[in-house]
Amino acid sequence: MINKRPTLSVARRAPAPEARLRRSHEVKPALQTGFRPDLKSDSLAFALLGAANAVAQVRTQGVALPQALSNVFGIMQATPQARGAIQDLAYRALRALGRSEALLAQLAAKAPEPPMLAALVCCALTLMDTPAGETAPYEAFTVVDQAVNAAAAHPDLVRAKGMVNAVLRRFLREKDALLAQAMRDPVAQFNYPQWWIDAMRAAYPSAWREVLAAGNAQPPLTLRVNRRKAGLEEYLATLREHGIGAHAVGPSAVRLDKPVAVSLIPGFAEGVVSVQDAAAQLAAPLLDVASGMRVLDACAAPGGKTGHILELADVELTAVDADPARLQRVRDNLDRLGLDATLVAGDAQSTAWWDGRRFDRIIADVPCTASGIVRRHPDIRWLRRESDTLQLATLSAEILDNLWQMLEPNGKLLFVTCSLWPQESEAQAAAFAVRHHATRLTAPGQLLPTASRDQDHDGLFYALFQKTA
Structure with missing residues (x-):
């Protein structure tokens, strides 16, 4: 929901994992440098x-949404309040882009x-086409008026302000018929590319x-209680004292x-929660760590x-x-928690950074298509290509093979x-076990994303291996 005076949500501020996207793009902001609309x-x-x-940068230039938003904030000299509104609307628009593009194809004779x-x-259109059960954040005619004003304020769009007005007003007049036609297209119905x-x-x-529906939901804000500083029930009581509703969804x-x-968030700055x-x-619990062990967090x-x-431990x-x-973000997080680790800038595919001492435990959160976290990063579905899956699986296999030699028997x-x-x-897990004769231990396997009150989490996969020789 977009409010007229929005606050930033941590759950929507997390940047898309550019390291996992493994794709570089020249950033070409659609607005001129230094441009600030009147x-x-x-x-x-x-x-x-x-x-x-921001949406244009994602859709036509392949820029990850966090970077696109950063470009926009600087160019438009946006205030914190404006940044929240722009970000909220950009995320909403990308979650509904399949449907809005299908509607636009009906409303305009050719691509604008x-x-x-x-x-x-x-x-x-995203603001005017509110999903069933949700309250529209603005009156439809307010959206039309403000969209026209937006076009009029940009030198490259000012001549199209009449077209913006006509297209949006036609949508209001023919909304039911246009939506019925659009929804015949799976891309419009589910808001993902057809290959996905x-x-x-x-x-x-x-x-x-x-699974597709869960990826279109607003992500929750979930905290991890630092058990060195507070118990779960103790922290829930703290939240109640601050008038913040919450419930436990894990240990x-x-x-x-x-x-x-x-x-x-109470205690966040002090490292009570993350x-x-x-x-x-x-x-972390799956690693079964004990004090004194040497542990490697690869792709940390x-x-x-x-x-x-x-x-x-x-x-x-x-x-x-x-x-x-x-x-540096790892360092910042550890400083906030009052903890320490050895931080190394290095490629998990390489041994150049390794001192030859083996580790008792290794966690490998490898590069991937990030298809399980699209509710947090809706740009991923539009940036990814079908061929990326094989390319990233090959890269991940190389990383896993490299890390295996660093593990103690x-x-x-x-x-x-x-x-x-x-x-x-x-x-990937099955092939790895065969290549290295690794013993596979109990682990959750594939967790599909879910968005219910009692189970609300992203889609992740876990496989745990033990080295027997």
């Missing part, structure tokens, strides 16, 4: 213009140019609809009834699992990530991926 920063028109720019014009109309829908149906023939997991800004999805919180950034491992932990900038390696595609998860 609009009030708290107006819907301002938010629509910013969101349209420049791409930012099409993105502006799609953002407006086909792959999901093939992988999960009895659950594919529910250390607390799901807030409504997302709030991180600055409002933001981490309930499914991701399963990783942003450090959620690193911190959790150190909360469970006093281990000698090495956190490796190929991106020094993302590795009788040590354990936990393979983690946030993919739903079997090529990257179960098939």
Whole structure:
């Protein structure tokens, strides 16, 4: 839901995992550098213009949404309030992009140019086409008026303001018929590319609809309680004292009834809690760490699992990530928690950074298509290509093979991926076990994303191996 005075939700602020996207793109903002429209920063028109720019970067230039939003915020000199509104609308628009693009194809004789014009109309249609059961955030005619104002405020769109007005008003007049026609297209119905829908149906023939729907839901804000500093029930009581509704969804997991800004979370700054999805919180306990062990967290950034491992035991932990900038986020998280680890900028495919000392435990959260976390990163579905699955599975296999040699005999390696595609998860695990004669231990396997009150988590896969020789 977009409010006229939105607050930033931590659950929607998490950046898409660029390291996992494994694709570089030249950033070409659709707005000119230094451009600031002659609009009030708290107006819907301002938010629509910013969101349209971000969506256009994702859709036509292959830029990950967090980077696109960062470009927009700088170019438009957006206030914190405006940033929240732009971000909220951009995320909403990408979750519904399949349907809004199908509607636009009916409403316009040809694809509007420049791409930012099409993105502006799609953002407006998203606000006007509210899903059943939800309350529209704005009156429809307000959206039309503000979309026209947005077009009028941009030099490349001003000549199309009449077209924006005509298209959106026609949608209001013919809404039911247009929606009925659009919904015949699976891309519009489910809001995913056709190849994604086909792959999901093939992988999960009895659950594919529910999985796709879960990926379109608003993600929850889930916290991990640092058991070194507070008990689960103790922290739930603290939240009640602050008037924040929440309930337990795991041994250390607390799901807030409504997302709030991180600055409002009691104990966050002091390291009492961290933001981490309930499914991701399963990783550290599966490692079965004990004080004194040497532990490797490969592909560690942003450090959620690193911190959790150190909360469970006093281990000698090495956190490796190929991106020094993302590795700094690990350091920031550990500093907040009052914990320490050896941070190494290195490639998990290589041994160049390794000192030759083997580890008792290794966690490998390998690069993948991130298909299990699309509710947090809706741009992924539009950025990914079908061929990415095989390419990333090959890369991940190379990483796992490299890490295996770093494991002590009788040590354990936990393979983690946030993919739903079997090529990257179960098939990968089975092939790895055969290649290395590894003993496979009990682990959850494939967790499908779910969005109920009692079980609300992303889609992750876990396989645990023990080295017998």
